[in-house]
Amino acid sequence: MYERIKGFRDFYPGEMRARRVVxxxxxxxxxxxxxxxxxxPTLEPTEMYVDKSGEEIVDELYSFTDRGGRDVAMTxxxxxxxxRMVVAKQQELSKPIKWFSxxxxxxxxxxxxxxxxxxxxxxxxxxxxxxxxxxxxxxxYCADALSGLGxxxxxxxxxxxxxxILGGLLESFDADVETxxxxxxxDKREKVKRTEYHALLTEAGLSREQAEEFDALLDTDDLDELxxxxxxxxxxxxxxxxxxxxxxxxxxxxxxxxxxxxxxxRGLDYYTGVVFECFDSTGEVSRSVFGGGRYDDLIEGFGxxxxxxxxxALGHATLSELCRRAGVWPDESLETDYYVLRVGDTRPVAARxxxxxxxxxxxxxxxxxGRSFGAQMNYADSIDAETVVIVGERDLAxxxxxxxxxxxxxxTAVPVxxxxxxxxxxxxxxxx
Amino acid sequence: MYERIKGFRDFYPGEMRARRVVxxxxxxxxxxxxxxxxxxPTLEPTEMYVDKSGEEIVDELYSFTDRGGRDVAMTxxxxxxxxRMVVAKQQELSKPIKWFSxxxxxxxxxxxxxxxxxxxxxxxxxxxxxxxxxxxxxxxYCADALSGLGxxxxxxxxxxxxxxILGGLLESFDADVETxxxxxxxDKREKVKRTEYHALLTEAGLSREQAEEFDALLDTDDLDELxxxxxxxxxxxxxxxxxxxxxxxxxxxxxxxxxxxxxxxRGLDYYTGVVFECFDSTGEVSRSVFGGGRYDDLIEGFGxxxxxxxxxALGHATLSELCRRAGVWPDESLETDYYVLRVGDTRPVAARxxxxxxxxxxxxxxxxxGRSFGAQMNYADSIDAETVVIVGERDLAxxxxxxxxxxxxxxTAVPVxxxxxxxxxxxxxxxx
Numbered sequence: 001m002y003e004r005i006k007g008f009r010d011f012y013p014g015e016m017r018a019r020r021v022v023x024x025x026x027x028x029x030x031x032x033x034x035x036x037x038x039x040x041p042t043l044e045p046t047e048m049y050v051d052k053s054g055e056e057i058v059d060e061l062y063s064f065t066d067r068g069g070r071d072v073a074m075t076x077x078x079x080x081x082x083x084r085m086v087v088a089k090q091q092e093l094s095k096p097i098k099w100f101s102x103x104x105x106x107x108x109x110x111x112x113x114x115x116x117x118x119x120x121x122x123x124x125x126x127x128x129x130x131x132x133x134x135x136x137x138x139x140x141y142c143a144d145a146l147s148g149l150g151x152x153x154x155x156x157x158x159x160x161x162x163x164x165i166l167g168g169l170l171e172s173f174d175a176d177v178e179t180x181x182x183x184x185x186x187d188k189r190e191k192v193k194r195t196e197y198h199a200l201l202t203e204a205g206l207s208r209e210q211a212e213e214f215d216a217l218l219d220t221d222d223l224d225e226l227x228x229x230x231x232x233x234x235x236x237x238x239x240x241x242x243x244x245x246x247x248x249x250x251x252x253x254x255x256x257x258x259x260x261x262x263x264x265x266r267g268l269d270y271y272t273g274v275v276f277e278c279f280d281s282t283g284e285v286s287r288s289v290f291g292g293g294r295y296d297d298l299i300e301g302f303g304x305x306x307x308x309x310x311x312x313a314l315g316h317a318t319l320s321e322l323c324r325r326a327g328v329w330p331d332e333s334l335e336t337d338y339y340v341l342r343v344g345d346t347r348p349v350a351a352r353x354x355x356x357x358x359x360x361x362x363x364x365x366x367x368x369x370g371r372s373f374g375a376q377m378n379y380a381d382s383i384d385a386e387t388v389v390i391v392g393e394r395d396l397a398x399x400x401x402x403x404x405x406x407x408x409x410x411x412t413a414v415p416v417x418x419x420x421x422x423x424x425x426x427x428x429x430x431x432x
Numbered sequence: 433m434y435e436r437i438k439g440f441r442d443f444y445p446g447e448m449r450a451r452r453v454v455x456x457x458x459x460x461x462x463x464x465x466x467x468x469x470x471x472x473p474t475l476e477p478t479e480m481y482v483d484k485s486g487e488e489i490v491d492e493l494y495s496f497t498d499r500g501g502r503d504v505a506m507t508x509x510x511x512x513x514x515x516r517m518v519v520a521k522q523q524e525l526s527k528p529i530k531w532f533s534x535x536x537x538x539x540x541x542x543x544x545x546x547x548x549x550x551x552x553x554x555x556x557x558x559x560x561x562x563x564x565x566x567x568x569x570x571x572x573y574c575a576d577a578l579s580g581l582g583x584x585x586x587x588x589x590x591x592x593x594x595x596x597i598l599g600g601l602l603e604s605f606d607a608d609v610e611t612x613x614x615x616x617x618x619d620k621r622e623k624v625k626r627t628e629y630h631a632l633l634t635e636a637g638l639s640r641e642q643a644e645e646f647d648a649l650l651d652t653d654d655l656d657e658l659x660x661x662x663x664x665x666x667x668x669x670x671x672x673x674x675x676x677x678x679x680x681x682x683x684x685x686x687x688x689x690x691x692x693x694x695x696x697x698r699g700l701d702y703y704t705g706v707v708f709e710c711f712d713s714t715g716e717v718s719r720s721v722f723g724g725g726r727y728d729d730l731i732e733g734f735g736x737x738x739x740x741x742x743x744x745a746l747g748h749a750t751l752s753e754l755c756r757r758a759g760v761w762p763d764e765s766l767e768t769d770y771y772v773l774r775v776g777d778t779r780p781v782a783a784r785x786x787x788x789x790x791x792x793x794x795x796x797x798x799x800x801x802g803r804s805f806g807a808q809m810n811y812a813d814s815i816d817a818e819t820v821v822i823v824g825e826r827d828l829a830x831x832x833x834x835x836x837x838x839x840x841x842x843x844t845a846v847p848v849x850x851x852x853x854x855x856x857x858x859x860x861x862x863x864x
Binding site for chain 1: 433434435436437438440441442443444445448449451452463464465466468469470471472473474475476477479480491494496497498499500502504506512516517519520521525526527528530531536538540550558560561562563565566569572576680683684685734735736766768779780783784786787790793794795796797798799800801802810811814815
């Protein structure tokens with residue numbers, strides 16, 4: 001007996017069915033916005049991730065040397081791949097480029113509740129627009145996708161910020177601040193103890209007093225106050241951009257899901273503008289459900305023409321936690337329209353009925369194992385069959401079959417030639 | 433600029449759209465038969481493949497040692513994984529177990545026309561029935577799936593055989609035959625020169641004369657002749673089983689797609705009963721499109737209770753070649769219901785219209801880049817928008833918008849409050 005690899009999952013039909021409903025909804029929403037599906041490879045050159053994220057990323061990668069001597073990595077995220085694809089066809093692709101896809105990614109990380117080494121994401125990106133409407137469309141898409149799953153403004157919120165607000169505020173202190181370090185500290189603000197957080201800020205270059213002043217600024221509701229505090233064009237522009245994005249989000253009907261939250265810094269370094277994270281409003285799912293933002297420099301960094309970009313990666317693991325918490329996780333039971341039960345030498349008729357029901361688009365199972373009446377009924381029960389069509393030798397001698405509604409247990413004889421007849425999806429009620 | 437890894441593919445939206453239509457059809461057909469979707473991991477223990485296929489398989493694997501010291505392989509096929517999953521929940525799963533899934537697999541092979549190192553398959557399997565109805569259901573499913581793609585009996589055929597017919601015939605020769613070698617030779621019958629083929633048979637232990645006699649038998653239409661020639665119970669049973677399967681296929685309406693073809697041996701060693709391959713009827717796609725068969729011993733070999741099984745792996749690469757050859761490959765152009773074009777300060781109205789059209793399930797794009805009227809029209813053209821809704825400042829001053837049908841070029845003014853109004857998918861024709 002073989003063991004599944006740690007951090008990887010098998011999805012049996014019930015759970016898979018629920019996951020499929022969720023994936024279909026996320027993708028249908030993306031299609032409505034005119035995002036187009038793409039397909040992407042599982043392996044990429046390892047250097048692509050090292051160049052983007054630094055040598056330390058290798059510790060998290062499933063990377064190896066292939067039989068042709070190539071250093072390859074199982075993709076830990078989609079963004080570098082789509083950036084490569086945009087660069088490869090930069091001339092032919094009409095802008096904006098709007099892509100989505102759903103697939104697994106891999107990181108060699110500590111396995112814990114809701115975090116796996118193989119994890120699934122739906123990625124949605126816009127390339128070629130620097131305007132607030134593009135950021136807004138990503139946010140509105142996320143709101144539509146989550147609403148489509150049955151989640152409401154009571155269930156989730158998008159915490160929205162702009163990387164230059166934090167960066168600009170830090171710059172305005174009379175101190176030699178390591179901006180990256182300080183932003184990473186902010187990203188940990190809710191995750192670590194207050195003293196540890198302040199220690200991280202002072203390590204990044206702020207004095208204790210400055211750290212407290214900076215921290216107080218993060219809680220303000222008044223963006224103008226920040227502009228005034230910093231007194232720089234950088235912060236002024238960032239605040240104006242954030243406000244423009246939120247206004248465009250308002251036009252798209254998704255403003256109610258968004259709150260400004262300056263501590264939303266996102267761990268990743270390549271964001272250049274608006275950033276956001278989705279959180280469970282109740283706090284029960286404590287980590288961010290997913291996140292995204294603007295990354296205007298990546299395509300150029302990959303050797304392409306300067307191409308602004310904004311996108312989101314919806315991680316299915318935390319999203320499913322949110323759905324379960326909110327009571328909207330789809331039903332995991334199987335759905336079967338018909339079980340065609342045969343008794344005795346009746347296969348041609350049973351097969352004809354199964355075939356015609358399938359041609360009408362129904363989910364139909366029939367006996368594959370030559371089992372008894374009772375065993376077939378038990379199986380029909382186990383697959384949640386709505387209707388059982390009994391094709392028995394004695395009934396057939398009278399040119400009849402029996403149609404049984406499994407919920408009520410009621411059954412009736414039906415002329416064999418009348419089934420399924422004109423009906424698309426005949427049930428007991430059509431013949432009683 | 434980074435290079436894509438050799439043998440791996442990027443799918444841009446046009447090709448991906450056609451592939452998605454194909455995948456959806458293959459999966460919808462599987463669902464109608466009551467096959468249930470499962471999700472499976474990308475990595476498995478390398479030894480799982482070595483135990484099943486021998487040490488030489490490693491040369492074809494993307495295998496490596498992970499950071500935890502595990503010898504892992506990117507799955508080269510699905511069957512061992514589903515066998516592992518069946519064994520892991522053998523007690524809970526009600527039989528027959530009917531599963532399907534679509535995903536990529538990986539083999540380090542020579543890259544050539546229609547063969548890639550990353551390749552996609554839809555796998556469909558039944559576990560727990562040894563009866564001919566199960567084999568027949570797999571064949572009927574394949575026929576339905578291909579018919580659903582628009583392929584007909586003119587386009588493809590299933591060449592069906594039984595592993596024990598070949599094995600039994602070989603056994604009946606007065607010679608010390610290496611059955612595996614001989615069956616592999618038969619599998620190459622159409623692929624290599626006649627002299628080479630005969631050499632392979634003699635290497636396997638047949639005399640020259642026996643090889644010719646054996647070869648002549650393969651072309652017979654009369655299965656009874658084989659039973660008589662061999663004179664063994666093994667061949668008699670195999671022929672009877674094959675005939676029973678074809679009879680059950682007849683009941684399911686798929687007999688017309690099947691021909692008996694003894695040379696269909698399948699390269700893989702684990703088949704135990706009926707085997708089949710799908711071929712292009714015109715021969716233009718020269719290699720088999722896909723294949724499958726019965727493998728009754730695998731689950732037991734994986735440490736489970738004896739569990740008969742039959743399945744098929746539909747490879748998308750050769751299937752797409754067949755679809756293209758037959759002229760039924762889906763349209764690769766994008767589909768867009770609406771482009772909402774805005775001119776001047778009209779974003780709230782344009783956004784409201786886009787939102788309401790999306791709520792009705794339509795594919796809607798709108799300006800994300802603050803572009804000119806002309807640039808927006810060109811973009812609407814490039815995404816094959818069916819209808820352009822023009823929201824202009826001057827029109828809006830009269831509480832009007834303009835609805836333009838892109839095929840005809842005709843346009844008309846519509847009261848802004850009447851759009852989309854009661855309509856699910858309003859076009860120019862609704863307002864002219």
